[in-house]
Amino acid sequence: MGIYERKKREKENRRKEILRAARKVFSNKGFNASTMEEIALQAELSPGTLYLYFKNKEELHTFLSIEILKYLADEIQKVLSQDLSVENKIERFQDVFIDVYDYDSNILINLFHLQSGETLRNLSEDVLKQIKKYSALAHGAIIDVVKQGIDEGIFIDEHPVALADVLWASYAGIVLWVDSKRLLNDQKDFVKPTLKTAFRVIRKGLKKE
Amino acid sequence: MGIYERKKREKENRRKEILRAARKVFSNKGFNASTMEEIALQAELSPGTLYLYFKNKEELHTFLSIEILKYLADEIQKVLSQDLSVENKIERFQDVFIDVYDYDSNILINLFHLQSGETLRNLSEDVLKQIKKYSALAHGAIIDVVKQGIDEGIFIDEHPVALADVLWASYAGIVLWVDSKRLLNDQKDFVKPTLKTAFRVIRKGLKKE
Amino acid sequence: MGIYERKKREKENRRKEILRAARKVFSNKGFNASTMEEIALQAELSPGTLYLYFKNKEELHTFLSIEILKYLADEIQKVLSQDLSVENKIERFQDVFIDVYDYDSNILINLFHLQSGETLRNLSEDVLKQIKKYSALAHGAIIDVVKQGIDEGIFIDEHPVALADVLWASYAGIVLWVDSKRLLNDQKDFVKPTLKTAFRVIRKGLKKE
Amino acid sequence: MGIYERKKREKENRRKEILRAARKVFSNKGFNASTMEEIALQAELSPGTLYLYFKNKEELHTFLSIEILKYLADEIQKVLSQDLSVENKIERFQDVFIDVYDYDSNILINLFHLQSGETLRNLSEDVLKQIKKYSALAHGAIIDVVKQGIDEGIFIDEHPVALADVLWASYAGIVLWVDSKRLLNDQKDFVKPTLKTAFRVIRKGLKKE
DNA sequence: TATGAATGAGGTTTCATTCAT
DNA sequence: TATGAATGAAACCTCATTCAT
Numbered sequence: 001m002g003i004y005e006r007k008k009r010e011k012e013n014r015r016k017e018i019l020r021a022a023r024k025v026f027s028n029k030g031f032n033a034s035t036m037e038e039i040a041l042q043a044e045l046s047p048g049t050l051y052l053y054f055k056n057k058e059e060l061h062t063f064l065s066i067e068i069l070k071y072l073a074d075e076i077q078k079v080l081s082q083d084l085s086v087e088n089k090i091e092r093f094q095d096v097f098i099d100v101y102d103y104d105s106n107i108l109i110n111l112f113h114l115q116s117g118e119t120l121r122n123l124s125e126d127v128l129k130q131i132k133k134y135s136a137l138a139h140g141a142i143i144d145v146v147k148q149g150i151d152e153g154i155f156i157d158e159h160p161v162a163l164a165d166v167l168w169a170s171y172a173g174i175v176l177w178v179d180s181k182r183l184l185n186d187q188k189d190f191v192k193p194t195l196k197t198a199f200r201v202i203r204k205g206l207k208k209e
Numbered sequence: 210m211g212i213y214e215r216k217k218r219e220k221e222n223r224r225k226e227i228l229r230a231a232r233k234v235f236s237n238k239g240f241n242a243s244t245m246e247e248i249a250l251q252a253e254l255s256p257g258t259l260y261l262y263f264k265n266k267e268e269l270h271t272f273l274s275i276e277i278l279k280y281l282a283d284e285i286q287k288v289l290s291q292d293l294s295v296e297n298k299i300e301r302f303q304d305v306f307i308d309v310y311d312y313d314s315n316i317l318i319n320l321f322h323l324q325s326g327e328t329l330r331n332l333s334e335d336v337l338k339q340i341k342k343y344s345a346l347a348h349g350a351i352i353d354v355v356k357q358g359i360d361e362g363i364f365i366d367e368h369p370v371a372l373a374d375v376l377w378a379s380y381a382g383i384v385l386w387v388d389s390k391r392l393l394n395d396q397k398d399f400v401k402p403t404l405k406t407a408f409r410v411i412r413k414g415l416k417k418e
Numbered sequence: 419m420g421i422y423e424r425k426k427r428e429k430e431n432r433r434k435e436i437l438r439a440a441r442k443v444f445s446n447k448g449f450n451a452s453t454m455e456e457i458a459l460q461a462e463l464s465p466g467t468l469y470l471y472f473k474n475k476e477e478l479h480t481f482l483s484i485e486i487l488k489y490l491a492d493e494i495q496k497v498l499s500q501d502l503s504v505e506n507k508i509e510r511f512q513d514v515f516i517d518v519y520d521y522d523s524n525i526l527i528n529l530f531h532l533q534s535g536e537t538l539r540n541l542s543e544d545v546l547k548q549i550k551k552y553s554a555l556a557h558g559a560i561i562d563v564v565k566q567g568i569d570e571g572i573f574i575d576e577h578p579v580a581l582a583d584v585l586w587a588s589y590a591g592i593v594l595w596v597d598s599k600r601l602l603n604d605q606k607d608f609v610k611p612t613l614k615t616a617f618r619v620i621r622k623g624l625k626k627e
Numbered sequence: 628m629g630i631y632e633r634k635k636r637e638k639e640n641r642r643k644e645i646l647r648a649a650r651k652v653f654s655n656k657g658f659n660a661s662t663m664e665e666i667a668l669q670a671e672l673s674p675g676t677l678y679l680y681f682k683n684k685e686e687l688h689t690f691l692s693i694e695i696l697k698y699l700a701d702e703i704q705k706v707l708s709q710d711l712s713v714e715n716k717i718e719r720f721q722d723v724f725i726d727v728y729d730y731d732s733n734i735l736i737n738l739f740h741l742q743s744g745e746t747l748r749n750l751s752e753d754v755l756k757q758i759k760k761y762s763a764l765a766h767g768a769i770i771d772v773v774k775q776g777i778d779e780g781i782f783i784d785e786h787p788v789a790l791a792d793v794l795w796a797s798y799a800g801i802v803l804w805v806d807s808k809r810l811l812n813d814q815k816d817f818v819k820p821t822l823k824t825a826f827r828v829i830r831k832g833l834k835k836e
Numbered sequence: 837t838a839t840g841a842a843t844g845a846g847g848t849t850t851c852a853t854t855c856a857t
Numbered sequence: 858t859a860t861g862a863a864t865g866a867a868a869c870c871t872c873a874t875t876c877a878t
Binding site: 244245246256257260265266 | 846847848849850851
Binding site: 177 | 380411
């Protein structure tokens with residue numbers, strides 16, 4: 001590995017450290033309450049250094065969201081290529097959402113937030129394009145599975161995009177909601193049985209009779 | 210009407226004006242980007258006056274969320290007391306969520322946000338109590354309908370609370386998600402047919418065969 | 419008593435109520451931390467009313483200080499006219515200072531503060547004149563006693579003004595200091611024996627051998 | 628000198644510059660009328676920088692008072708270790724008080740103010756500890772000298788702590804008072820002869836016959 | 837590239853004061 | 858005369874960002 005290669009890799013690692021630190025801080029305090037100084041401290045770097053890797057606080061935050069959106073898209077696409085029945089694939093999607101939630105409980109709310117008007121308006125063209133890209137990828141994969149299900153006569157005969165929306169939205173909504181309940185009631189873990197029931201109901205809704 | 214009555218009503222109106230102005234500004238710019246000065250301007254009042262009615266910016270914001278949570282709870286309870294079949298009640302819930310969304314498209318995301326860890330930690334005991342109260346009211350009403358459905362042999366035989374969670378979460382999730390798509394694609398209205406399909410699927414999931 | 423008389427007296431009473439309320443609040447919180455609203459509340463009046471009796475917060479505060487300076491001057495002059503030996507008169511001065519302190523423990527520090535550069539610069543001509551007048555009265559009375567003592571061969575043969583300064587300054591300083599110690603050590607009452615010793619020493623310093 | 632050493636020293640200097648600027652502004656205008664912006668301007672720094680060195684305005688002000696209390700304590704302790712007779716030491720104390728006054732004429736009043744209830748209540752534990760520490764040091768030194776005087780049969784046979792109180796309180800009181808007179812009469816310097824007389828009287832009071 | 841001290845714009849908030857009733 | 862809601866100027870303070878080292 002040449003010196004150029006090594007430098008590039010170091011740079012990439014540094015970037016990841018910053019993202020890791022930022023995720024931790026943002027998760028704990030939310031966007032506003034988090035300060036660049038705190039993130040720098042967590043990353044064991046100086047505030048100035050953060051700006052060598054990210055244009056500003058907003059972009060740093062957005063990157064995290066895109067990263068997870070990318071992860072979501074990747075995981076969902078992995079399911080697509082697995083040798084599973086339609087039903088099992090749909091079940092696997094559920095695990096992906098729970099995984100993502102376990103990774104960072106604030107991510108789903110951030111995702112919705114990211115896509116809410118307030119934030120969307122302030123994003124650069126480039127970032128927006130990425131969000132759209134990964135969003136489309138993830139959604140496309142789900143649509144494919146749904147289509148397959150319709151073709152096989154397993155799913156009800158509705159517009160596949162709409163069905164994919166239902167899947168995505170309710171899966172996300174359920175994770176968020178069960179988390180809300182957990183927080184409001186000051187519990188440490190959220191009740192996975194409830195989650196399972198919920199997902200089962202959604203899947204049942206998709207199925208023919 | 211006595212002078213005391215009139216003063217009280219005037220004060221209440223002023224409060225509402227501030228809330229209206231705040232909702233407008235917060236909706237346009239989000240919590241951070243909105244300034245108290247802007248809200249004051251919108252309410253045609255001076256900045257100092259806002260503080261006669263609300264302790265600070267945070268409380269003003271939280272109030273808006275509570276208000277809508279209260280509205281949601283009220284509307285859902287109204288459905289409960291209507292002379293409708295279980296199935297029609299569930300359908301009416303859908304309208305409530307869409308209504309709330311039409312009233313302020315940021316509200317549902319705010320609701321989730323409000324109940325997310327970050328915000329929850331900074332709320333006063335009193336405010337928390339209110340959130341729990343209205344949350345319980347709304348949820349309780351839904352549970353009642355679900356129970357009725359189970360008793361009548363219409364809904365699947367699952368734990369009613371879990372089923373109510375599914376309803377609530379997916380309804381909210383779907384509205385949020387369809388809104389996200391709308392924003393990402395720069396459309397003005399979100400596609401109601403998609404919504405309808407989505408809600409239909411959820412309801413189907415709840416029903417016995 | 420005519421209606422004019424009564425009105426005038428009522429006005430005077432209202433004034434005194436405000437002063438009493440202001441003294442209480444200023445004593446508890448100091449000038450800055452005290453708000454006009456708080457004083458109004460304490461006086462069971464509305465903020466606006468305070469301004470019918472005093473031009474502004476500063477003047478209200480100054481009035482309190484002048485009032486006590488006047489009280490000090492009066493009490494000291496009373497001693498002057500009593501049929502007492504020089505020594506007893508000096509002893510009585512001590513009681514006056516303790517009285518004043520008991521009346522309001524912040525008054526002496528306020529007095530010094532009042533006469534410190536910061537405050538002095540912001541006072542109106544009229545107020546300044548009053549301060550000078552009462553200050554001169556009080557000081558004059560002390561000088562008279564001191565002079566008498568020198569004439570009678572009881573006090574050391576120094577410039578009477580300087581001796582009067584010593585009396586005044588150390589009496590005030592001692593009360594302040596013993597109060598400081600009390601506060602630093604979180605005691606409820608300050609130690610009167612210490613005070614007595616202190617005053618005795620000062621008097622001894624004044625006396626010929 | 629290593630780079631670490633230099634940085635530390637620079638930081639210390641910056642701190643001192645801020646304190647110097649603050650002293651100047653506070654002396655001119657008093658605590659309230661002084662603004663952080665003005666202090667920053669005087670220190671040729673930006674307002675934000677002040678907050679890198681002091682938590683807030685209050686702390687900055689308190690620091691000034693502590694600094695001078697420390698100086699007082701130091702100077703008084705220096706006298707203690709000098710090879711002087713008890714009488715000369717007591718005389719030297721007088722110079723210390725005048726020195727301190729010359730350094731900043733507001734300091735003594737601030738000291739008393741600092742130790743008055745109002746301010747004391749708002750200080751942090753740490754700051755309070757420092758005040759008590761230096762206060763005890765200064766007072767302890769004076770007590771030592773007084774004890775020596777009693778042992779040598781020079782001072783009257785009273786409780787040494789009480790005598791030390793007299794010394795401290797009257798010395799401070801006299802400086803304050805003579806300054807008050809100076810200000811009231813719009814003189815530039817205060818009359819040192821008067822001061823001398825005053826101090827002499829106090830000392831005489833302490834002495835046996 | 838990394839630092840971190842310094843910046844300074846701008847936000848929140850307070851509160852003395854006013855004025856219509 | 859008394860009210861007290863409203864004012865709005867002005868202060869404190871924060872923190873994203875810069876830049877000399």
